[in-house]
Amino acid sequence: MQLWSLAMPVIRFVREGRDVECYPGENLREVALREGIELYGLKGKLGNCGGCGQCITCFVDVEGADPLAMTPCTAVEEQKLRRRPSSWRLACQALVQRSLVVLTRPQVGLPDREAIMARALGMPLPSGPLAWPEPELQADPEEGEEAGEGEVDSTTRDEAGGG
Numbered sequence: 355m356q357l358w359s360l361a362m363p364v365i366r367f368v369r370e371g372r373d374v375e376c377y378p379g380e381n382l383r384e385v386a387l388r389e390g391i392e393l394y395g396l397k398g399k400l401g402n403c404g405g406c407g408q409c410i411t412c413f414v415d416v417e418g419a420d421p422l423a424m425t426p427c428t429a430v431e432e433q434k435l436r437r438r439p440s441s442w443r444l445a446c447q448a449l450v451q452r453s454l455v456v457l458t459r460p461q462v463g464l465p466d467r468e469a470i471m472a473r474a475l476g477m478p479l480p481s482g483p484l485a486w487p488e489p490e491l492q493a494d495p496e497e498g499e500e501a502g503e504g505e506v507d508s509t510t511r512d513e514a515g516g517g
C-alpha cells in the first residue's frame with residue numbers, strides 16, 4: 355500500500371476558523387455536523403432535508419479546491435445548483451477525498467471575504483487537525499441572514515445572480 359493513500363484529508367472551514375480531519379470518502383455534511391460546524395442559515399435550521407439533497411440549504415463554496423478533492427457533482431447538484439456559482443456544492447452530496455478549503459453558508463456575507471479566502475488557500479493544509487488560526491472570523495451567526503437561504507448576497511459573487 356502506498357503511503358499517500360493513508361493520508362487523512364483536512365477540511366479547512368474558513369468561516370469557523372477550524373481545520374478538521376476526516377476519513378477519505380466521508381460525507382462533508384456529516385463531518386461538519388459531527389464537528390459542530392454550522393452549515394445552515396435560518397431556513398435550514400428551521401428545517402432541512404437531513405441530507406437528501408432536497409432542501410438546498412447546505413451550500414458550501416469550495417472555490418480553489420483541487421478538482422479531485424471531492425466526488426463529482428451529483429445529478430441532484432447539477433439540477434439544484436444550476437443558478438449558483440460553479441464553485442458551490444451541497445455539502446450533503448459531496449464526499450471528501452482530499453484536503454480542501456470550505457466556506458460554509460456562502461450566501462451569508464463575510465467581511466473581507468476575498469482576502470480571507472486567499473489566506474486560507476495560501477496556507478498549506480496540515481496533515482492533521484491543526485487549527486486554522488482566524489479567531490476574528492467568529493462573527494455573529496445571524497449576520498447577513500437577510501440574504502435568505504435561497505438568495506445570494508449581492509456582495510458575494512458577481513456571477514451568482516444569473517438565470
Ligand code: FES
Binds near residue numbers: 444446
Ligand atoms: S441537507 Fe438538504 S440539500 Fe443538503
